[in-house]
Amino acid sequence: MAEQKLSIPKGYRKTKQREAILKVLERAEYPINAEQIFMELKNRGIEISLSTIYRNLEMLTKEGLVVKSYMMNEDKARFALPDKKNYLVCEKCGKIVIIDNCPFDKFKEELIEVHGFDITGHSIEVYGVCPDCQKKG
Amino acid sequence: MAEQKLSIPKGYRKTKQREAILKVLERAEYPINAEQIFMELKNRGIEISLSTIYRNLEMLTKEGLVVKSYMMNEDKARFALPDKKNYLVCEKCGKIVIIDNCPFDKFKEELIEVHGFDITGHSIEVYGVCPDCQKKG
DNA sequence: TTTCAAATGCAAACCATTTGCAAAAAAATC
DNA sequence: GATTTTTTTGCAAATGGTTTGCATTTGAAA
Numbered sequence: 001m002a003e004q005k006l007s008i009p010k011g012y013r014k015t016k017q018r019e020a021i022l023k024v025l026e027r028a029e030y031p032i033n034a035e036q037i038f039m040e041l042k043n044r045g046i047e048i049s050l051s052t053i054y055r056n057l058e059m060l061t062k063e064g065l066v067v068k069s070y071m072m073n074e075d076k077a078r079f080a081l082p083d084k085k086n087y088l089v090c091e092k093c094g095k096i097v098i099i100d101n102c103p104f105d106k107f108k109e110e111l112i113e114v115h116g117f118d119i120t121g122h123s124i125e126v127y128g129v130c131p132d133c134q135k136k137g
Numbered sequence: 138m139a140e141q142k143l144s145i146p147k148g149y150r151k152t153k154q155r156e157a158i159l160k161v162l163e164r165a166e167y168p169i170n171a172e173q174i175f176m177e178l179k180n181r182g183i184e185i186s187l188s189t190i191y192r193n194l195e196m197l198t199k200e201g202l203v204v205k206s207y208m209m210n211e212d213k214a215r216f217a218l219p220d221k222k223n224y225l226v227c228e229k230c231g232k233i234v235i236i237d238n239c240p241f242d243k244f245k246e247e248l249i250e251v252h253g254f255d256i257t258g259h260s261i262e263v264y265g266v267c268p269d270c271q272k273k274g
Numbered sequence: 275t276t277t278c279a280a281a282t283g284c285a286a287a288c289c290a291t292t293t294g295c296a297a298a299a300a301a302a303t304c
Numbered sequence: 305g306a307t308t309t310t311t312t313t314g315c316a317a318a319t320g321g322t323t324t325g326c327a328t329t330t331g332a333a334a
Binding site: 150151152170171172187188191192195212213214 | 320
């Protein structure tokens with residue numbers, strides 16, 4: 001998984017908080033929530049407030065740079081770069097693995113044909129048990 | 138889409154509220170939220186409280202009879218029978234269309250092979266523009 | 275019919291997220 | 305580079321969907 005490079009969209013100012021949030025999202029290996037971004041930045045000694053994080057996440061989502069999603073049995077929103085929006089979740093340990101080369105396109109055509117929708121995006125979440133947890137039990 | 142018949146799981150009592158909730162979920166054509174269930178029952182003259190609805194939805198979800206999901210740009214959870222968990226959403230008018238015969242199985246094998254997960258479930262959300270909205274421009 | 279655990283309703287509590295507003299920081303203008 | 309203008313931030317308070325405590329009601333077993 002190559003680390004995708006993000007930049008602040010046109011029309012928005014460059015602030016250290018904004019840049020720090022983008023960096024965390026770039027480095028994240030899977031969708032993370034606002035609190036996690038907050039803690040990550042705190043650990044790096046970067047001062048920021050939760051409301052700033054929320055406001056920026058909203059902006060980035062609206063601009064299409066970031067995708068918001070919810071996971072089973074979780075009440076908080078997670079955010080990730082678009083290339084990390086399809087993933088597998090282990091029901092036992094919670095491990096998250098991104099689906100690269102999402103095979104969605106293979107049946108996209110079929111969906112268009114059957115329902116007539118002009119498809120602009122999708123999100124796939126798959127649950128199961130990861131190899132490690134299979135061994136353990 | 139055949140209307141799937143639900144019954145109260147073993148070990149739980151039969152109450153009029155519980156049965157009413159199940160009936161609403163059976164008849165729903167796509168995932169609905171707690172408030173919608175509440176209004177639907179109120180319209181039918183059935184007395185029930187929101188907390189009872191939430192408690193039952195939690196139970197049904199835990200028992201696997203119902204699937205919880207979140208939609209883009211919405212802050213409320215939706216619930217539906219498992220056969221209605223994969224759907225298309227129109228970005229313009231909000232129309233929701235269930236994906237029958239989900240083509241997921243076609244690439245399930247591929248996912249198992251690549252990631253080694255023992256897959257137990259999945260959820261697919263597709264965004265786009267429905268035929269009606271395409272005509273309108 | 276009695277008994278007892280489960281289910282309900284209500285109001286209060288929770289908690290992730292949003293919002294109002296004044297202060298701080300960017301970018302634009304002079 | 306100083307000044308002006310507009311955006312962004314932080315804080316605290318508000319919001320709103322969801323959860324919870326508790327007294328009461330109800331279902332079903334005895």
